[in-house]
Amino acid sequence: MPPFFAQVALGGLTLSPGQITVFLSVLLMVALLAYFYQRIRKDPGALFIRRIAGIDAIEEAVGRCTEMGRPILYVPGIEDMQDIQTIASMLILGKVAETAARYKTEIFVPCRIPFVMSVAEEMVRQGFYNAGVPEDHKPGNMSFISDEQFAYTAGVNGIMLRERPAANLLLGRFFAESLILSETGFEAKAIQVAGTAEVTQLPFFIAACDYTLIGEELFAASAYLSRDPKLLSNLKATDWYKMVCIAVMLLGSLLVTLDSIGWWDGAGAFRDWFLIQ
Amino acid sequence: MKKEIPLLIAFLLGTWMILENFLTGIPWVGPMKEVITNGGIVIMAFTYVLGIYSIVSVNVARIRRGQDVVPKVALLAALALMVALGFWRGHEEGTPFNWLYLNLYVPLQATMFSLLAFYIASAAFRAFRARSLEATLLLVCAILVMVGRIPVGEKIWASFPQVSDWIMNIPNLAGKRAIMIGAALGAISTGLRVILGLERSYLGGE
Amino acid sequence: MKALLLRALSRFLALDRRWIFLLMALCIVTPLILPIGLPFTPDPAVRNLHRAIEDLPEGSVVLVSCDYDPGSKPELQPFTEALFRHLFRRKLKVVVSCLWAGAPPLVNQAIAQALEAEEVKVLGLKDKVDYVNLGYKDGRQLVMLGMGENIHSTFPKSNDGTPVSQIPLMQRMRKLGDSQLFVNVSGGSPGTKEWVETAQGRFGLRMVAACTAVMAPDNIPYYEAGQLLGLAGGMKGSADYEQLVGLPGSATRGMAAQSFGHLLIIAFIALGNVAFFMTRGRKR
Numbered sequence: 005m006p007p008f009f010a011q012v013a014l015g016g017l018t019l020s021p022g023q024i025t026v027f028l029s030v031l032l033m034v035a036l037l038a039y040f041y042q043r044i045r046k047d048p049g050a051l052f053i054r055r056i057a058g059i060d061a062i063e064e065a066v067g068r069c070t071e072m073g074r075p076i077l078y079v080p081g082i083e084d085m086q087d088i089q090t091i092a093s094m095l096i097l098g099k100v101a102e103t104a105a106r107y108k109t110e111i112f113v114p115c116r117i118p119f120v121m122s123v124a125e126e127m128v129r130q131g132f133y134n135a136g137v138p139e140d141h142k143p144g145n146m147s148f149i150s151d152e153q154f155a156y157t158a159g160v161n162g163i164m165l166r167e168r169p170a171a172n173l174l175l176g177r178f179f180a181e182s183l184i185l186s187e188t189g190f191e192a193k194a195i196q197v198a199g200t201a202e203v204t205q206l207p208f209f210i211a212a213c214d215y216t217l218i219g220e221e222l223f224a225a226s227a228y229l230s231r232d233p234k235l236l237s238n239l240k241a242t243d244w245y246k247m248v249c250i251a252v253m254l255l256g257s258l259l260v261t262l263d264s265i266g267w268w269d270g271a272g273a274f275r276d277w278f279l280i281q
Numbered sequence: 282m283k284k285e286i287p288l289l290i291a292f293l294l295g296t297w298m299i300l301e302n303f304l305t306g307i308p309w310v311g312p313m314k315e316v317i318t319n320g321g322i323v324i325m326a327f328t329y330v331l332g333i334y335s336i337v338s339v340n341v342a343r344i345r346r347g348q349d350v351v352p353k354v355a356l357l358a359a360l361a362l363m364v365a366l367g368f369w370r371g372h373e374e375g376t377p378f379n380w381l382y383l384n385l386y387v388p389l390q391a392t393m394f395s396l397l398a399f400y401i402a403s404a405a406f407r408a409f410r411a412r413s414l415e416a417t418l419l420l421v422c423a424i425l426v427m428v429g430r431i432p433v434g435e436k437i438w439a440s441f442p443q444v445s446d447w448i449m450n451i452p453n454l455a456g457k458r459a460i461m462i463g464a465a466l467g468a469i470s471t472g473l474r475v476i477l478g479l480e481r482s483y484l485g486g487e
Numbered sequence: 488m489k490a491l492l493l494r495a496l497s498r499f500l501a502l503d504r505r506w507i508f509l510l511m512a513l514c515i516v517t518p519l520i521l522p523i524g525l526p527f528t529p530d531p532a533v534r535n536l537h538r539a540i541e542d543l544p545e546g547s548v549v550l551v552s553c554d555y556d557p558g559s560k561p562e563l564q565p566f567t568e569a570l571f572r573h574l575f576r577r578k579l580k581v582v583v584s585c586l587w588a589g590a591p592p593l594v595n596q597a598i599a600q601a602l603e604a605e606e607v608k609v610l611g612l613k614d615k616v617d618y619v620n621l622g623y624k625d626g627r628q629l630v631m632l633g634m635g636e637n638i639h640s641t642f643p644k645s646n647d648g649t650p651v652s653q654i655p656l657m658q659r660m661r662k663l664g665d666s667q668l669f670v671n672v673s674g675g676s677p678g679t680k681e682w683v684e685t686a687q688g689r690f691g692l693r694m695v696a697a698c699t700a701v702m703a704p705d706n707i708p709y710y711e712a713g714q715l716l717g718l719a720g721g722m723k724g725s726a727d728y729e730q731l732v733g734l735p736g737s738a739t740r741g742m743a744a745q746s747f748g749h750l751l752i753i754a755f756i757a758l759g760n761v762a763f764f765m766t767r768g769r770k771r
Contacts, residue, residue, distance in 0.1 A: 026302075033470060034473060037474070037479075086475075088471040091471065148339045150336075150356070154390060154393035158393070179676070180701070184396055184397065201460070201467065203460050203461065203704075204702055204704070204705050210408075211401075211404045211407075211408040212407075218460070219464055220467060234480060238467075242463070242466040315636050318632050321629040372592075379592055387557040387593075389557075391560055394559070399507070399511050402508070402751065402752050403504040405752050406502075406752075409759070424753050424757075427752065428749065431525075431745055432742050435526075435527060436525075449703075450707060457705065457708055461705075461708065
């Protein structure tokens, strides 16, 4: 239990003691989000985000499709729209669709969830509209395959082997199908760029794809490409929050080390602040 | 109001779900949480109805357009069959539904999953080349962990399992924790954006 | 001679992957047909999982959440079968639930098999008194939260339609915290990660887990932090657990196949690197 105050009374309401640190952390995140969102609304150029290498890989993949006259296959993961990785993927899809439209390249987007398919259709339609060629948009290229995981995988494999896309963009949340998709993509001789925050699937993508966006690079890419104030402020807020986490971890490691060599015995009290009870 | 009402619902319920986690000593918090949780479960059950409607409508549309007719008809027939059998004879052991599940669905799913064993072999052969220092480290660690996890590894060298465990519990754990923290922060910030109405892509079109 | 060797190595590097598939199939199928018993030492994390169950007094309530489907059956079904036999043998009270739609038939199979075992038959266990299967409920983390507050409200009926209020065992089990141990058998999401994040800390659960080999690295941080008392990962974890409870089954038999499969992959990696370096010199 945090030693400094057992409970905080707020006009009759009581915060449970072990949750005080978690509550303060949530408040800190809200404050950071609000601060950076306000800042970027006032001055859109205020927040700098470095260009990550994954964006070059995506653009190279799209360029390859244009040169070879073959389509792009964009797989937005297998999760529903409320998943943050799917949201990030949809935003990248919008930009990829715009680029594809500009270069007259076809884009296929097979989806596992019907609602994701309708959002994907909207993003691609908007991309073609932004490129000035709305008439080139083919709604039929955005398809719902199946909501059964491996039936969807088999369907996407079929598209890869029949349509022979020059580039596969596997961006979103994936599970066991990740290796099957990427190996089939390799067999179809496509350049493959993958991106996921699903830690268990990263090794498969790294082994089988040409480039992999790891974890937050997916979110950073969506923020960089869309320049959406919400995403940029989101990125900045999480980066600064991570700095706080790093500082706390370094402090905790130092205190535990001092404790273990007998120089200071307060490490337990510090650790108690972070125990969820 | 088409977008305002969902945003308001998201804000109220999201804020409540955060606050109830921290509040104790209020008598009506528990029952209200129960009502909201059970309400959410009921709503999720309805998504199955929506899911069936989506599958049927999308596939019927494709059949009408003459695209992939045979697999789509097979899909709809299988769906109808399983639903009919489930309603007619139930899904307990010994029923036709259960028989189809155990003798068709289980082997098919297990087969698709087992493809991974073959694909990882070909991917490893192709990708695990010592082209750079990082690639060499990846390669060596992969081999040590693979050998350490099998009985033969113990026979070759008794300390292989400990080496494998050290790799999994120290450097792998450090990397996993870092990525997990980053992904969790992303989830927190996105959740807060949804609750505060800043993120509206789940409503479609924005 | 050297030119011939380099040409052979170049062809090896361009090997059709179907040869790799064929060799892998032989490596896996052969030990399954001609069983080879390979001794192995159980992992410390699995020992801790086993100990967590062994340390429970007789009559303790164990909640088992089976969250997997046929895709993970080879890795997790052996663990589940051994788990139920172990729990029944120890005369523990077992409450079973599922968060995956594909799990209930597999769970029913495992329970039926455990009840047919000789050492369990003699105990004369009664459904709804010594064990109960609540069945499947969709809702992911909402179900976890609901179970944490009031299981009777989340699962108003058991798998066979009996109202939970009429089930003797469930009178002791009103919420997650009423169990003395929580066992999660997880094939993906929702699974161990979601249970730990949503329920373990919040409801103070003593929790152990079995998961697929792919997910094991993801759950090791929770084991190292003490949020999981024990962890069995993949077929090796299931085989370790089978050995600890003295019930060698399909996971133990699969160890030989897994060993040969791993060795084949390592051989291909090693030969591929040798060929890569030797032919790289030639290309230069």
